Amino acid sequence: MPIHKHIVAICKRICVSDNANLSEHIIQNIFLNKLMKVGFYCQKEVVMPVVIDGMFVGHNRFDIMVTEKQGTKTIINILEIKTLSKSISNSKTKQRIFEQCLGYRNCVKNLTTDANTKINVFLVNIWKKQSVFDIVTPYKYDVIDICQLGNKDKEQRHEKIPRPLVIKNIEYFEIEALMKSEKSRVRNKRVLVKWVGVPAPSWEPIANIPNLIMKKFKHIIQKTNRKKS
Numbered sequence: 001m002p003i004h005k006h007i008v009a010i011c012k013r014i015c016v017s018d019n020a021n022l023s024e025h026i027i028q029n030i031f032l033n034k035l036m037k038v039g040f041y042c043q044k045e046v047v048m049p050v051v052i053d054g055m056f057v058g059h060n061r062f063d064i065m066v067t068e069k070q071g072t073k074t075i076i077n078i079l080e081i082k083t084l085s086k087s088i089s090n091s092k093t094k095q096r097i098f099e100q101c102l103g104y105r106n107c108v109k110n111l112t113t114d115a116n117t118k119i120n121v122f123l124v125n126i127w128k129k130q131s132v133f134d135i136v137t138p139y140k141y142d143v144i145d146i147c148q149l150g151n152k153d154k155e156q157r158h159e160k161i162p163r164p165l166v167i168k169n170i171e172y173f174e175i176e177a178l179m180k181s182e183k184s185r186v187r188n189k190r191v192l193v194k195w196v197g198v199p200a201p202s203w204e205p206i207a208n209i210p211n212l213i214m215k216k217f218k219h220i221i222q223k224t225n226r227k228k229s
Helices: 003-017 024-037 094-111 146-160 211-216 218-228
Strands: 041-052 055-070 073-082 117-126 141-145 165-167 170-172 175-181 190-195 202-205
Touching (some): 003 024, 003 117, 024 055, 041 094, 055 094, 073 094, 094 146, 141 146
Parallel strands (some): 073 117
Antiparallel strands (some): 041 055, 055 073, 117 141, 165 170, 175 190, 190 202
C-alpha cells in the first residue's frame, strides 16, 4: 500500500477513536508507531542543515521522516503534523505553511546528489476541537501532498504570465492601468501598476512609467490620493 493511503488510514483511526484534543506530540507518536508497525523506516524530529549556494544558513526540523526503498529508487517522505482548529484550506496561514513545506523538500533536495531519490512532503492536519469536553463533534482531518500541489500551482502561474513584447532583445510588459500612487513627498515615489494578463498588481517607481501613461491615468491617481487625505 502507498504511504499516502497509510497516512489517510491513520488519520481516520485517530478521528473515530479519540474523544479529546490531542497534542501534535501525541499525534506524531501515533503516526510513528503505526508506520513502523507496517514496515516503514521512520525518524522523528529530524534536524537537517539548510545549505544555499554552498553556504550553511540554518536548520530545518521535520516532524517525521519516512524512508523507503523501491528497487534502485529511494523515496524520502516528510510528514508535517498540524493541529489547527479548521481546514488548512481556510486558514489565514495556508500560504506560509505550504511554502514552509516546499522549503523542507528543497532542503533535502539540495543535500541529495542521487538522481534516484524522490522526495515527498505530506501536510497532515487533525482538526483541533474548540473544547476538550466536546465528545459529539467528530474529528476531521486534511492530508495534502505538497509536491503535487506545488506542481499544479506552477502550471497555473505559468498560464497566467503574459508573453512580453520583445523589441531589440528587450522584454516589455503592457500596462493595463495605474491604480494609485503613494501619498508621499519622497522623491522616488511609486505607483501601483495593473499589468495586462497578470492578476496581481505591483508597485513600480514612478520614474519607470512613460509620460503618456502617467497623463492618461493622472485623474485616477489624483482621485485616490484625495481620498487618502
